[in-house]
Amino acid sequence: MRSRALSAALMAAGRRKRFGSAEAVQARVARSARRPASHLPPRSLGKVAEVSRTFVGAWPVYDVSPRGTEPAAQVLYIHGGGYINELVRPHWSLIRTLVTRAQARCVVPAYILAPRGTADRTVPVATDLLSGLIASGGAGGTVLLGDSAGAGLALAAAQRLRDRTGAQPSRIVLISPWLDLTVSHPDQAAIEPADPMLARPGLVEAGRLYAGTLAADDPLVSPLHGSFAGLAPLTVFTGTRDVLTTDSRELLRRAVADGTDVDFHEAPGLPHGYPLLPVPEGREARDRIVDLIRTAADH
Template identity: 80%
Template sequence: MPSLRSKALSAALAATGRRRRFASAEAVRTRVAQSARRPASHLPPRSLGRVADISRTFVGAWPVYDVCPRGGEPDARVLYFHGGGFVDELERRHWAMVRALVVRARARVVVPAYALAPRGTADRTVPVAADLLSGLIESGGAGGTVLLGDSSGAGLALAGAQRLRDRTGTQPSRIVLVCPWLDVTMSHPDQAAIEAADPLSARPGLLEAGRLYAGTLPAEDPRVSPLRGTFAGLAPMTVFTGTRDVLATDGRELLRRARAAGVEAELHEGTGLPHGYPLLPVPEGRAARDRIVELVRSAANA
């Protein structure tokens, strides 16, 4: 059962209208148009600079933040792709995850502020994601590399890992996917029932966001919907999802398909928990972040 704090936060998020951001195709188009007129900031909070060294470079048009622990070499490396339906920028909750990894796991965390849809489409974005992953793996130093993504960022992360496997066979030490969105067709038959209890996400808006991200590619293309790609040869995976998340079906299907392909995979499914709960300030979120920190620490010893 979810904690009282989790129930209260889910109710508060629903009451404040957060679901309306993806309630309809029109809502998504309106949000994209507003962002084009007044782009949101992707800058890290100032408080992060008090505990980490932060630098920024550019990969093409992408600002890429490199966040490192102070006082010595990092023990592991993390490439983190943030969520937001492919149309929203990095937010404080994403940077809070970065802070936890830097401070508690002593990880170097590379955070791309990737181009958002409709300017950033899968055919352009996935190859750059693969390039960044390859570069981080090859950068050397102690420990291994963990590929982390949440929501739409998890889809980009998985597509990038598949692309890199097809290029060179190279993989990170582990792939961690938080409430992943892996199939933008939103066609799983169980999603209608889950959507009724989801306080944050709705299929009509997600379908539109997925269409914008797909660009000229079919929604079924594995670059857009990596759940429809192949899994043999991928790194071990850890997946988090909640039963009140319309995207829970993607995590479940990923577990089934990865294991069928011989890939080590584990699924943590939180009963009664909403989309993105590992990033929320609730007991279940803290427990999930503890597990992610543990996984990164394990990579440091790989």
């Protein structure tokens, strides 16, 4: 009941208007250009974790580690937001959970947003970050985690690293992944009216900005169109009230066909990004992610 009430509240509040039209996305990007949003972590995070920041090229990259103890594992976390929005409080809340409960070191890039940050520029930097973490800490203790657009960027980086060196993290965890920026699956029209957060017209425009000069179905932009062979085991969370759940279902079909293991969780009646939300199913998903990271630390 609480989960259904939250979905209804999101619908009533008009959260989907951020992606309701191409014009809404363009207005959002214009506002961000005039007054960039902050990606700084909340001050309260510093009470339970060691927080530092470095730069990888033009990217600010936050390093968040358990206070007073050695990390048991490391996580590269790539945030969502349609490639046009910065890190926000629910992202930082998830990071806090991973640091305090899984005793994980979290490396969190505040990547350059579209339209300045396009796939041809963004995926190589994310790939370098992933490669560096695996090299420094060992693949067995490294988990790649992303939500929404960040999950798409994470998967594209894993595919590129596989093609470059064959290296992979111990596991890839994708939360409500946006993997096909063409937003063209025939089942999406039936799902969209029940989605309280996302709408196809705005997603298509955000995808166009991120694609830059590449085609929307280029695997660098839309990793659903890339190969899943040779990737690390995948864990995927999606909800049936998410217009992008078709991407997760297609991932399951294609990854299994390519011989890649998939731990798949589809939650009935839940919206986009539900593992980040304060609902019982969200807590269960976070518990699962914590367990996966602990397992990675044991290998």
